[in-house]
Amino acid sequence: MTDDVSLAFADVSMIFADGTHALDGINFDVAQGEFVALVGPSGCGKSTLLRIASGLTENTGGLCEVDRSSIGYVFQDATLLPWRTVQRNVELLGELHEMDKGERARRASNAIELVGLSGHEAKYPKQLSGGMQMRVSVARSLVMDPKVFLFDEPFGALDEITRERLNDELLSLFRNEGFAGVFVTHSIAEAVFLSTRVITMSARPGRIISDIPVPFDYPRLPELRYDPRFAALCGEVSNSLKEAHA
Amino acid sequence: MTDVQGTAAVAPEVAARTAAMRAELERKSRREARLNWLAPIVMFGLIIALWYFISYVRMDAVRRRTALPPPHEIFTDGFFVWHERKGIRPILESLLVTGRVALIGLLISVVLGIAVAIAMNTAKWAEKSIFPYAVVLQVTPILALVPLLRNWFGFGISSRVVVCVLIAIFPVITNTLFGLQSAQARHHDLFSLHNVGPVTRLFKLELPGAMPAIFTGLRIAAGGCVIGAVVGDFFFRQGAIGVGRLLDNYQKDTRIPELITATICACIFGIVIFAFVGWLSNRMLRSWHDSVAGPT
Numbered sequence: 102m103t104d105d106v107s108l109a110f111a112d113v114s115m116i117f118a119d120g121t122h123a124l125d126g127i128n129f130d131v132a133q134g135e136f137v138a139l140v141g142p143s144g145c146g147k148s149t150l151l152r153i154a155s156g157l158t159e160n161t162g163g164l165c166e167v168d169r170s171s172i173g174y175v176f177q178d179a180t181l182l183p184w185r186t187v188q189r190n191v192e193l194l195g196e197l198h199e200m201d202k203g204e205r206a207r208r209a210s211n212a213i214e215l216v217g218l219s220g221h222e223a224k225y226p227k228q229l230s231g232g233m234q235m236r237v238s239v240a241r242s243l244v245m246d247p248k249v250f251l252f253d254e255p256f257g258a259l260d261e262i263t264r265e266r267l268n269d270e271l272l273s274l275f276r277n278e279g280f281a282g283v284f285v286t287h288s289i290a291e292a293v294f295l296s297t298r299v300i301t302m303s304a305r306p307g308r309i310i311s312d313i314p315v316p317f318d319y320p321r322l323p324e325l326r327y328d329p330r331f332a333a334l335c336g337e338v339s340n341s342l343k344e345a346h347a
Numbered sequence: 348m349t350d351v352q353g354t355a356a357v358a359p360e361v362a363a364r365t366a367a368m369r370a371e372l373e374r375k376s377r378r379e380a381r382l383n384w385l386a387p388i389v390m391f392g393l394i395i396a397l398w399y400f401i402s403y404v405r406m407d408a409v410r411r412r413t414a415l416p417p418p419h420e421i422f423t424d425g426f427f428v429w430h431e432r433k434g435i436r437p438i439l440e441s442l443l444v445t446g447r448v449a450l451i452g453l454l455i456s457v458v459l460g461i462a463v464a465i466a467m468n469t470a471k472w473a474e475k476s477i478f479p480y481a482v483v484l485q486v487t488p489i490l491a492l493v494p495l496l497r498n499w500f501g502f503g504i505s506s507r508v509v510v511c512v513l514i515a516i517f518p519v520i521t522n523t524l525f526g527l528q529s530a531q532a533r534h535h536d537l538f539s540l541h542n543v544g545p546v547t548r549l550f551k552l553e554l555p556g557a558m559p560a561i562f563t564g565l566r567i568a569a570g571g572c573v574i575g576a577v578v579g580d581f582f583f584r585q586g587a588i589g590v591g592r593l594l595d596n597y598q599k600d601t602r603i604p605e606l607i608t609a610t611i612c613a614c615i616f617g618i619v620i621f622a623f624v625g626w627l628s629n630r631m632l633r634s635w636h637d638s639v640a641g642p643t
Contacts, residue, residue, distance in 0.1 A: 197551070
């Protein structure tokens with residue numbers, strides 16, 4: 102693993118105990134400052150790949166090397182603890198790592214401000230909309246200054262408008278924090294808009310079909326979504342997925 | 348109707364219809380609110396009337412005295428009499444005794460029950476080995492244990508407490524265990540991601556998440572403890588006189604107004620305990636949990 106590579110999959114495969122062949126021969130690296138989107142049909146092992154990267158699941162073949170010193174992981178739902186306020190939810194990981202109380206509170210306040218939730222610190226999750234809950238979830242991971250940030254379809258349950266706004270916010274976070282990101286999604290437009298590379302995967306067992314670089318410079322403005330070049334690239338990703346199904 | 352913003356200019360018959368519908372809705376909700384307090388009061392009146400009817404019309408003087416004295420005697424001979432050996436005073440004193448037994452029993456049940464549930468949650472073998480016996484404990488008729496309890500714990504207060512614990516501990520164990528095990532897999536993932544040990548996991552994830560279930564168990568246990576303490580009074584008669592013992596005495600001495608007074612007091616006592624636990628649960632959980640203060 103070279104210095105700036107934060108995450109490396111070498112011939113990674115996964116066969117579950119029940120015989121399900123989830124992943125086969127996955128090869129790719131993600132460097133610091135890269136944002137890779139994973140797109141593929143349901144059940145193609147995208148989430149499993151993230152679980153392997155985070156160490157939650159052990160791969161059954163190949164090698165997965167990840168800088169796990171500080172890893173951020175945003176799940177499909179916000180996974181907030183409902184009995185904790187926003188502030189205390191964001192402080193959770195600091196608590197688990199026995200971070201000093203003042204430091205923890207300071208970092209949490211910063212993270213809450215970064216995701217635009219200042220003023221909501223004392224609220225409980227049930228008082229927040231789905232989009233706000235997801236922001237809290239992102240803030241919770243930000244507290245630990247993640248070098249590797251994994252996103253498992255975090256905005257899939259949100260409406261289109263909220264989703265696009267959170268995409269814009271995530272991009273500015275990515276620009277400022279400079280982590281290595283891996284983002285699993287079903288939405289081709291979301292994948293292209295966010296990432297430096299889009300990796301498409303086939304149906305089970307998940308294999309990489311194509312690795313498509315996204316040439317657009319950051320910062321990316323919301324208007325990019327209506328750019329013909331953007332549409333062309335989405336088409337390319339879409340075609341690559343269709344070939345896998347043909 | 349070409350003007351989209353012309354809502355101010357709705358046809359008068361439409362506006363009248365809207366107003367009529369609103370008024371009808373309001374009338375309905377007022378009627379419902381009235382029903383909520385009126386219905387129980389009317390029912391209460393009917394019961395009292397029926398009581399008078401049976402007492403005066405269907406019974407002769409002897410039966411009236413030994414079986415069902417009229418309602419006002421509950422007050423003249425019961426609630427309104429303040430005397431060392433008569434009326435409300437011995438009843439209140441006995442309730443203090445029974446209440447103490449119930450509360451001690453409840454406390455032991457909660458502490459022990461939660462501890463056992465935590466052990467069962469921590470080690471699969473503990474769950475597998477304890478659970479069948481917890482169920483056996485639950486289905487055993489408590490009266491069948493009375494002779495053994497007499498032998499083991501004597502005829503006094505401690506046996507009464509044991510009865511309470513035997514009744515109350517099962518709902519605490521099962522509800523706590525259910526609560527501990529209902530922590531979501533994703534939350535466990537989050538904690539695993541940060542290499543959290545079982546103790547931190549227990550205190551920061553499983554126990555707080557189990558609180559609603561624990562309170563459900565506590566509410567059932569509180570009711571059970573009151574029943575256990577009154578039943579215990581009947582069978583374990585040494586030591587301070589509890590309300591169960593008093594009920595038994597009044598029945599034997601045909602002091603029926605006081606018997607009914609004591610019954611009502613025991614009933615109120617149960618309600619107070621139950622309501623207190625409900626209030627506590629609501630206070631502790633309302634900020635984050637939706638389904639508190641249900642009718643159970």
